[in-house]
Amino acid sequence: MTAKSTIQEVKHHVGQTVRIGCWLHNKRSSGKIQFLQLRDGTGFIQGVVVKSDVPEEVWDAAKQLTQESSLWVTGTVREDERSQSGFELTVQGVEIIHITQDYPITPKEHGVDFLMDHRHLWIRSPRQRAILIIRAEIIKAIQQFFDERNFHLVDPPILTPSSAEGTTELFNIKYFDEDAYLTQSGQLYMEAAAMALGKVYSFGPTFRAEKSKTRRHLIEFWMIEPEMAFVEHEESLEVQEQFVAHIVQTVLKNCAKELKVLERDTTKLENIHGAFPRITYDDAIKFLQERGYEIQWGDDFGAPHETAIAEHYNKPVFITHWPAEIKAFYMKPDPNRPELVLCADMIAPEGYGEIIGGSQRIDDPALMEERFAEHKLSMDAYQWYMDLRKYGSVPHSGFGLGLERTVAWICGLDHVRETIPFPRLLYRLYP
Template sequence: MPVILAKYMGDYVGQEVTLQGWVRLKRKHGKIRFVELRDGSAFVQCVFIKGETSDQAMEDFKKLTQESSIEVTGVVQQNPRDGSYELLVKEMKIYQISEPFPITPKEHGIDFLMDHRHLWLRSKRQWAILRVRAEIIKACRDFFDERDFVLVDSPILTPNAAEGSTTLFKTDYFGETAYLTQSGQLYSEAAIAAFKKVYCFGPTFRAEKSKTRRHLMEFWMVEPEMAFATLEDVMNLAEEFVEYIVARVLDKRMEELKILERDISKLEKIKRPFIRMTYTEAVEQLHKLGSDIVWGDDFGGDDETILTKQYDKPILVHRFPASFKAFYFELDKENPELALGVDVLAPEGYGEIVGGGERSADIKHLLEKIREEGIPEENYKWYLDLRRYGSVPHGGFGLGIERTVAWICGLHHVRETIPWPRMLNRLYP
């Protein structure tokens, strides 16, 4: 008897199969009994009918509780009312009768749910979110692999900061100080001289004491980097990438989006070209919309929300004041006060999901910026070497997985976008 995943039941109509999973709920309707089974791949109705189902299985049905683990064998049939597939149960094996499940049936506050994250993952909503996340991650890898980018893993433990040293997690490294990485970008800049186009993909860490709905202490980023690339190349790649991810989710995860009650029509509008504007143009528009942002200040979450609610496509904001950008950005030759950076802001108020730009290829400029900012020059000796041996224009960006999942799924907070969120006051479970 084949043991199959529930999502493949359509291939076995009229045949006898075995499913293994957990009881989501059970109910009775007259003399017929029903179990909604979840097996990780789908949710399926299992039907118990006296005369068709064994007497033992009918008796064991009475014992079942939510989250009991079972194995059911029966015939796959199609429900004529809605076209869904269900299992007419012949036999049932019980692995364990679950204790009373703490998550349901009543409503719970977010702290309770986060304390029980290990159980909350089993809910239909969380199942759907994390399957969308898995599809987004697969889409990221497929996109770059299909375009001849080489995956070059960057280290998680680093001797120095990629950006501001005030948001680093420190740890002891056999008597030396090491930091959890904020970004793999600097290492990818080294790798492009070997492979031309690379990407890294992994966890990154920011010790930023923020409690906003967009921040986590540990999050995942995919970071492409390209040799012989300008800001324009970076923006074009970012547009193509975001469009690709959304299209993939719409193609492969429509059922999950329905469970999340996501407005699909908004995602269907994510087609190139996106909206582009300079930082200066964005500030001018924000002033018209009532923001009190001052030219020279970085965008806050409220500014991004105000701006993105004006459009139904992502916005690429580029050419920021160099004063608040990292030392490694190339400067705009037409206005050296501006850095050739770009942020991609997702619509519907979700804000920044991509940050990047063109990197400085000039060792003199980098040395000036390092000395200006008081950064220990010896920590970046290897990074400066990249400008001594075959330096070329180059650039790239980082896309935050959790913010992208939140946007595509239509979630209010990023805490639901990762299996085990690490937030300012949460390290458990």
């Protein structure tokens, strides 16, 4: 009886005959031999059809196959060191499911807009497949990290009555008879969850109505937002170091083939472990000014500034102790310098910018009320958040990691649009 297999599992069937459901990725012929490049979602394998070894109808069926036609293929698995997968299929049978006509993405070069218009097909390519597999591995590594450290996964709402950070860059919708917004962060709700469960994290979509077209920005993206009760700023930084190192080392271990497809220089990732360098905001300003950047104390950093700092290190770097005026209302002031807050941005190497933002949160009720007044925040909308300080307030800290920027960095991509299956960009809502 012929065993049903996937391409990924053929290693368990060497010398045996298997049946695989697949698509034709590409094909070439040398007269009396056809070489079928087959894919099934789990991997790629070459199927070799020898005219003299198969019935005429099998040879003819193989000749009919066009790019992305679907089929059942039957063949004997054999090892082949020259093959990327390490195996090859000696084809004995071809059963056509569907013949594709005029597949739009051909081996020739296509422009980015064309490929994005056909994103639903583009993700079938080896490169895009590799990126999405690495994304999935990163997600598994994230969940493993928190599960092993007794964090609880909590799902915050996607529809919210107010902003998490006081910004106006929100998507407004009608919630029956009142206004609501698509979430830009689950953090405030995670603070509430941490008061109930101790250590929590959320993992879900967030939305920013920011009219930006840079290579680092998406309109819809996924955030991982841990929150930890009884944890202060320094301890949170240690968790962040361990977290990012775990993600990178897991991908290096489990996705070597995919990183090779992407031609990623993995030597730049192998060093991502141990303590990460730190630089204060004050020292970062001096660093930039000494290198000719026109920036003053109190300014926020743009991509060129982050890149200049990152290039000075071979690991992610923390920029700590930022001015309170340019950070979110909920960040705890530095007791020694109240004009600064106990926060840090983690900047990825190789020009990939901020991948984590985090801070210790204000736990003093009176100070939080002052911040509400300074930022003109509605006490009605945030009363529940104030209750967290009113009923058993404790020191607590948290951070948020952007999944797509992390994928872009680890994969070595030029733009975040390739890091998510169906990106939402400033002028793109299709497909």
